[in-house]
Amino acid sequence: MWLVVIDAQTLESRSASRPESHSPNSSAPTVRRWRPGSCVWCGDDNSVEMFRNEPRCERCRENEGIIDDAKRFLGMYGLRPLGGTLQSDDDEEREYRVTAREARRVLNEIRMDVLPDAAAVRKAIRPRAATVVADTSPARASRPSSTGTATRVAAPVKTDTVDINTLQTRVLGLLDQLGSIDEQIKVAELAQGLPARARLSDLNKQKATVLRTLAALEKARIAASN
Known part of the structure; x- marks a missing residue:
């Protein structure tokens, strides 16, 4: 009786420790x-x-x-x-x-x-x-034929127009930023050492970027007013 129980437990433990078999495609990622x-x-x-x-x-x-x-x-x-x-x-x-x-x-x-x-x-x-095309063809067929007078085609509306109010707001914001940079430059010019020189170089780069942006905004304003 005990032998039968021991054998059954041994078989159960072996089967539990045996890894489950997987099909060849079970671990393949789905593309x-x-x-x-x-x-x-x-x-x-x-x-x-x-x-x-x-x-x-x-x-x-x-x-x-x-x-x-x-x-x-x-x-x-x-x-x-x-x-x-x-x-x-x-x-x-x-x-x-x-x-x-x-x-x-x-x-x-x-x-x-x-x-x-x-x-x-x-x-x-x-x-x-x-x-x-098939759905729209009857409407196209019913269009009156040309009488010889050329029909003027309306020019496409330009959608990428510049909003003058938005442009002005950006200009004012950049001018405020430019004034703040100029103040920081004055302080950095009075300081000594490598950190001060690095800070001054960075501020000058920022100022150049703001000036380029202001120039681009001015071109956009001129183009919009024409």
Whole structure:
């Protein structure tokens, strides 16, 4: 009787210590791949719409829009392009840079492991484009024919116009910053030693940056007034 119990316990302990077998594919990571109807960047199928001639989900469109707004703002005022640094001339510029960097981080995190081939995407959305053309063709056919008089096409409205009030606010803020830098330069010029010279060099660089930005803003103001 005891022998049977001991053998059963021995077998149970051996079976418990034996590692479980896994199928060859059980530990393989799942690779996210694009499928028609989903976002070409992250593979999500939530609120997918055409964005830059390709299907993109709502989250990707929102983050791409944030980056576009930052680029438009920096370009409008002749500021340093987006990059790894957040160095800014005022709080507004820094906010654009911080939000753009966060949007880029989100996009990098949700990016699919394998992005789809552009030709495959175009082929998948081609039937949809054909349907749109078919739906609009009756309206195009009913358009009255030309009588020989050329129709003037309205010029596209320029959307990247400079807001004069915003520009003036930035100029005033930069002038205040310039005055503060000049005061710090006066103090640094009276100090001695390597730290003082390094501080003075940094302040002069800041002053040069502010002056360049003010010049760019003045060009934007002149262009907007013309």
